[in-house]
Amino acid sequence: MQIREDDLMSDKIAALLQEHLDNMHEITPPGSVHALDLERLRSPDITFWSAWQGDELVGCGALRHLDATSGEIKSMRTVQAYHRKGVASKLLEHILAEAERRGYGRLYLETGALAEFAAARSLYARYGFEPCGPFADYADDPNSAFMTKALPAKKQAPISLPASESA
Incomplete structure (x- = not known):
């Protein structure tokens, strides 16, 4: 599987994201859908990746920059034929690595609190995400499960002093 940064221009991506939005609106009460459409995912504060098996799109995910120390996982979706x-x-490992590379100390996400989202919550919990309250511009919502994960502190390279200053 190849994961690559995506410009959100292909028909395959557009179709997968529309399927994602349609599904979220089918299973989530009105006003509680926080999935982003294609245009909102093109925001400069969002990096989007697609996952491919050869020429076949198998999934996607995104990372939204919240501030200098934190980000939010968005738009995680796997094509039905590739579930489990x-x-x-x-994709999650890729996003976690990128967040660490950026020096984020914390990642957040919002997923559904309904039974249909149990597999997603379980996946995030396996990777160390824990429940938290609303973050960023989210409001408390009984249909949302908010989760967070502290990331390892970015390691600083040892400071080397010139020989004349270290003696």
């Missing part, structure tokens, strides 16, 4: 085949785990 490790796509979401690989």
Whole structure:
């Protein structure tokens, strides 16, 4: 599987994201859908990745920059035929690595609190995400499950002083 940054221009991505939005509106009460449409995902504070098996799109995920120390996971979706085949785990690992590379100390996410989202909540919990309250511009919502994960502190390279200053 190859994960690559995506410009959100392909028909395959557009179709997967529309399927995601349609599904969220089917299973989530009105006013509680926080999935972003294609245009909102093109925001400069969001980096979007797609996952491919050869020429076949198998999933996607995004990272939204909240501030200098934190980000939010958005738009995690796996194509139905690839459910339970490790796509979401690989995407999540990719996003976690990118968040650490950026020096974020914390990641957040919002997913559904309904039974249909149990697998997603379980995946995030396996990766160390814990329940938290609303963050950023979210309001408390009984249909939302908010989660967070502290990331390892970014390691600083040892400071090397010139020989004349270290003696």
